Amino acid sequence: MIAGKNNKKDSGAASKASSKRSLKPKILIAEKDTAIQGLLASQINLQYCESFTINDGDELTQQLIINHIDLLFLSDSFIEVANNDVHPQTLMNKLAALIKRIKIVSADTRIIVISSKSSQNSIPGELMEAGISDYFSLAIGEQRFLAAVSSSLELLVAKSQAKRTEGQNFIEQTLSSYKRPRRKTQNNQFINRLIRNIPGNVLLVDKAHKIIVANTSCEQFLGYGKKALNGQFIKDLFSPKLYSEVSAGLSEVTLHSLDQINEKDFESIVITYKGEGVPVRCFMRPMQFSGQPGYVLTLQDITHSLDDKASHVAQLKWQHHLNEFAKRFISLPVNEFSKVIKELLQTSAHFMGCERVYIYRLDNARRAATLSYEWSADKETLKTFSRNIPIYPDASEFQSLAECRPLLLTPKYNVKIKQITENLGLSEHLATVDAESSFIVPLSHKSQVYGWVGFDIQRTGRHWQNEDMQNIEELAKVINQAIVRKKYEEMRQSTHLKLIETHGKLSEQAYLDSLTKIANRRYFDQVLRTEIGRAARENSHLSIMLCDIDNFKDYNDTYGHLGGDQCLQKVARTLESSFQRAADFVARFGGEEFVVILPGLDMRGAFEAADRMRRLLYEMNIPHTSSPLGRLTISIGLTSVKSPAPESASELIEKSDRALYRAKYRGKNRVYAYTKKPL
Numbered sequence: 001m002i003a004g005k006n007n008k009k010d011s012g013a014a015s016k017a018s019s020k021r022s023l024k025p026k027i028l029i030a031e032k033d034t035a036i037q038g039l040l041a042s043q044i045n046l047q048y049c050e051s052f053t054i055n056d057g058d059e060l061t062q063q064l065i066i067n068h069i070d071l072l073f074l075s076d077s078f079i080e081v082a083n084n085d086v087h088p089q090t091l092m093n094k095l096a097a098l099i100k101r102i103k104i105v106s107a108d109t110r111i112i113v114i115s116s117k118s119s120q121n122s123i124p125g126e127l128m129e130a131g132i133s134d135y136f137s138l139a140i141g142e143q144r145f146l147a148a149v150s151s152s153l154e155l156l157v158a159k160s161q162a163k164r165t166e167g168q169n170f171i172e173q174t175l176s177s178y179k180r181p182r183r184k185t186q187n188n189q190f191i192n193r194l195i196r197n198i199p200g201n202v203l204l205v206d207k208a209h210k211i212i213v214a215n216t217s218c219e220q221f222l223g224y225g226k227k228a229l230n231g232q233f234i235k236d237l238f239s240p241k242l243y244s245e246v247s248a249g250l251s252e253v254t255l256h257s258l259d260q261i262n263e264k265d266f267e268s269i270v271i272t273y274k275g276e277g278v279p280v281r282c283f284m285r286p287m288q289f290s291g292q293p294g295y296v297l298t299l300q301d302i303t304h305s306l307d308d309k310a311s312h313v314a315q316l317k318w319q320h321h322l323n324e325f326a327k328r329f330i331s332l333p334v335n336e337f338s339k340v341i342k343e344l345l346q347t348s349a350h351f352m353g354c355e356r357v358y359i360y361r362l363d364n365a366r367r368a369a370t371l372s373y374e375w376s377a378d379k380e381t382l383k384t385f386s387r388n389i390p391i392y393p394d395a396s397e398f399q400s401l402a403e404c405r406p407l408l409l410t411p412k413y414n415v416k417i418k419q420i421t422e423n424l425g426l427s428e429h430l431a432t433v434d435a436e437s438s439f440i441v442p443l444s445h446k447s448q449v450y451g452w453v454g455f456d457i458q459r460t461g462r463h464w465q466n467e468d469m470q471n472i473e474e475l476a477k478v479i480n481q482a483i484v485r486k487k488y489e490e491m492r493q494s495t496h497l498k499l500i501e502t503h504g505k506l507s508e509q510a511y512l513d514s515l516t517k518i519a520n521r522r523y524f525d526q527v528l529r530t531e532i533g534r535a536a537r538e539n540s541h542l543s544i545m546l547c548d549i550d551n552f553k554d555y556n557d558t559y560g561h562l563g564g565d566q567c568l569q570k571v572a573r574t575l576e577s578s579f580q581r582a583a584d585f586v587a588r589f590g591g592e593e594f595v596v597i598l599p600g601l602d603m604r605g606a607f608e609a610a611d612r613m614r615r616l617l618y619e620m621n622i623p624h625t626s627s628p629l630g631r632l633t634i635s636i637g638l639t640s641v642k643s644p645a646p647e648s649a650s651e652l653i654e655k656s657d658r659a660l661y662r663a664k665y666r667g668k669n670r671v672y673a674y675t676k677k678p679l
């Protein structure tokens with residue numbers, strides 16, 4: 001008998017087959033201001049997503065249900081209030097109430113609130129309580145707002161991509177990537193050990209409708225003791241009315257060959273040990289075990305209610321945590337990289353409740369992997385765990401990584417030395433550190449694996465959950481971007497140093513501007529050509545910033561030519577100290593113009609950097625009495641390209657110059673990015 005709140009689902013409606021959905025994340029914009037609508041759409045269009053816009057509150061519920069929205073941008077301007085003077089707390093309460101209503105209709109939709117009315121930057125408590133995923137105030141400025149929107153979207157897309165390798169695919173890949181022992185008893189032991197650590201609620205069912213093995217997570221989910229489900233009939237887990245779909249699937253494997261049978265994906269209700277019904281989505285994938293056909297059955301809990309709140313809040317914090325680090329890595333100087341990576345590993349291990357997290361890097365010849373970074377709760381691990389692992393390219397474990405697939409490892413005890421060549425030796429090491437299991441996600445660049453991130457579980461009682469795999473893949477993405485960026489920065493740094501070395505001190509004059517002691521136009525031309533070549537080879541972005549001091553003629557007239565010279569020196573020093581990334585290159589372009597090369601930054605990133613620069617100089621408040629603002633300001637023209645043509649140096653400069661002209665034309669003290677639009 002199914003008891004409790006889910007009874008009403010036992011009407012047959014729950015067993016309907018799920019409709020096919022596109023894998024593109026779906027985004028709904030609930031915003032009345034067309035300018036903000038446009039800003040959001042501009043970021044969404046850059047991602048692999050589908051978006052919808054509504055202007056009317058009545059359409060909200062309908063859209064959420066019909067389109068299975070993954071992410072909702074909800075503006076506080078959407079809340080109807082009697083007049084504009086309404087108390088901010090009343091507005092907040094109304095917003096929280098609306099979010100709670102949305103969560104009832106569409107529990108899985110992530111909600112990001114956009115506030116045009118409040119300048120508060122942290123997430124208001126009542127909205128967090130109601131279940132939002134993030135909160136952006138437009139007061140943070142347009143560029144930072146766009147960057148925040150973009151990183152949320154990137155994470156959403158990464159998550160949806162991670163989902164594709166989740167669950168069944170992962171189980172199948174994990175099982176097939178291991179070389180099975182020959183003897184049947186050994187085979188069963190092997191499957192048992194492997195399946196028990198797999199995340200999600202997994203059951204292996206044979207054609208006689210019997211459970212071969214249930215994993216630990218599934219036992220916990222259904223409230224059964226250790227191995228208590230093994231050998232039981234699967235029908236005992238379903239109410240009779242809802243068993244038909246499972247039963248039909250199992251009959252198929254006795255009648256057809258496995259490749260003729262499709263996977264099954266349907267909703268049903270399972271009965272726990274205590275007799276309670278829990279709505280689940282069932283995924284059935286036909287598979288061969290010990291030479292016999294059967295099914296891998298995964299049960300995904302779909303109890304959509306406020307019960308999910310704790311995990312929702314945890315998920316929200318995780319996303320926030322990754323976002324923060326992703327933003328920090330963008331402008332991080334190379335010498336701070338190790339410190340921040342270690343911080344990321346430690347905080348991530350705490351989040352995940354794991355005892356050890358580490359990054360291994362392959363050497364250039366791919367013959368060995370070396371431990372690059374590690375955080376461990378138990379310092380003893382550092383001594384015992386191998387820092388250098390020999391790589392056997394044919395090893396099954398390495399094959400998984402080389403194909404960019406995540407890997408689940410369980411310890412291998414009592415191994416003979418010669419067997420080690422069949423794997424990376426990682427499983428043996430797990431045994432030596434007494435780990436329960438490890439999740440390993442490859443790090444790759446241009447489809448080449450160069451290392452991996454791994455999490456160990458050493459403490460008993462913690463089991464992998466479905467979200468864990470997704471979370472680790474998202475973390476690996478952030479680490480990957482950071483490592484690749486660091487590599488490029490280092491390469492550039494050495495190129496610049498080499499240039500200086502080659503030309504030596506004797507030609508310092510030829511390369512440095514005598515007044516400001518920063519690179520001169522000639523040096524700039526050389527570096528620009530090198531960076532264009534690199535961006536073309538690496539298919540990466542390159543941005544150029546042309547900065548011009550506003551009303552500098554008047555400055556000279558007011559403070560004299562010497563005063564003008566000192567001012568140029570001050571601006572040059574400010575520019576040099578502001579662009580800290582090793583790749584950034586600042587030069588005097590001529591007269592009162594400076595130029596900055598920003599490799600790897602796209603238009604958005606470059607715009608942010610340029611505007612930060614403009615503001616910094618404005619805030620320095622250098623007196624300029626004959627300027628309308630009474631202080632020194634600069635105007636900046638910007639252009640950005642991806643994978644430029646080798647001969648495009650003059651074109652890039654010309655475009656930056658045109659953008660600079662527009663910045664001046666529009667009133668100075670501003671940044672203008674080059675577009676094809678006429679003035």
Ligand SMILES: Nc1nc2c(ncn2[C@@H]2O[C@H](COP(=O)(O)OP(=O)(O)OP(=O)(O)O)[C@@H](O)[C@H]2O)c(=O)[nH]1
Nearest residue numbers: 548549550551552553554556561564565591592664
């Ligand atoms: N002190 C000093 N002045 C320089 C140097 N090189 C160029 N200048 C001066 O910079 C001034 C540039 O003036 P303009 O090109 O008219 O531009 P502006 O007055 O800044 O006007 P906008 O660019 O439209 O804001 C000229 O007066 C140049 O003499 C230099 O090395 N030292």
